[in-house]
Amino acid sequence: MPAPLERHAKGYRIPGTGIHLDPLEPVMHAVISHAHGDHAAPGHEHAYCSEGTAALIRKRFTYPARHLHAIPYGEVFELNGVPFSFHPAGHILGSSQIRWEHAGKIHVYTGDFKREADPTCEAFEPVRCDVLITETTFAARDKVHPDAAGIIASIPLPEKANLMIGAYSLGKAQRITRLLNDHIPGIRVMIHPNMHDYHKVYEQMGFQLGPWEPFRRELFRQERGIAYLVPPPTLLNYRKGTHFIRAFATGWDEKHELYDFALPVSDHADWPSLIRTILESGAREIYTIHGDGQELHDAEELSGLSFSFID
Ligand SMILES: [Zn+2]
Secondary structure, three states: OOOOEEOOOOOEOOOOOOOOEEOOOOOOEOOOOOOOOOOOOOOOOEEEEEEEHHHHHHOOOOOOOOEEEEEOOOOOOOOEEEEEEEEOOOOOOEEEEEEEEEOOEEEEEEOOOOOOOOOOOOOOOOOOOOOEEEEEOOOOOOOOOOOOOHHHOOOOOOOOOOOEEEEEOOOHHHHHHHHHHHHOOOOEEEEEHHHHHHHHHHHOOOOOOOOOOOOOOHHHHHHHHHEEOOOHHHHHHHHOOOOEEEEEEEEOOOOOOOOOEEOOOOOOOOOHHHHHHHHHHHHOEEEEEEOOOOHHHOOOOOOEEEEEEEE
């Protein structure tokens, strides 16, 4: 069977169509799953993405794609004779699975996705297909994400100190803002300037995050009960202070001398979610991408399906 995607100098390409998925260098036709920097890039002649992704891309890049086409979820659009549609992936605002029909088969590329409830983005929708291309960031049997609400609710919030939380500016910061507001009564959320625009796009697209305000140094010094969200490099550059403790929101549950504890909140599918998603798709041909999929290829739960890597 020919692979449904081929690696190309500019990213992945659907063979024989001239259409690229998530290319990082300018191309003629780019179909983009979501606005994270390892999937979205500026400068394409024609870029196609969901409405939420388009809103974020316009903030993210100083110049937009020359022709940025925002397509509502579920609406079919045709490129070089190939029908495409976007379906929610539950990863961040606007994140999409990409569905297309080619060579007599229905294909779905999951992009980054998660199945956990997250009120800050559109919920993942299972899509039936013949060929599924899935991300495998956490494709290990022992990788089962803990409940995010429980993690946030059990943060050891000291009376004499504030919290500084490292979180990626797009996606994670908005989800953590909402989780803090929902699960820590009375918390006051301050955010780094890099996050303002993204917070506002989320709210404009109808996803409420709860109260938040720009960072103010004097207040952070003088008052307590504040959680300050910063991008990871800012967290790692801050010297340990006596008036705050440092946490890092990461699905990897990493320990590090530069922060006091990890908040294992992930926006990628864990093992049970990967199994469930593959089974619900009805696909007989599975391709894995973005991560090490070997354990998934060998999974008993999925025996009888055909597995291959896209490298
Ligand atoms: Zn992503």
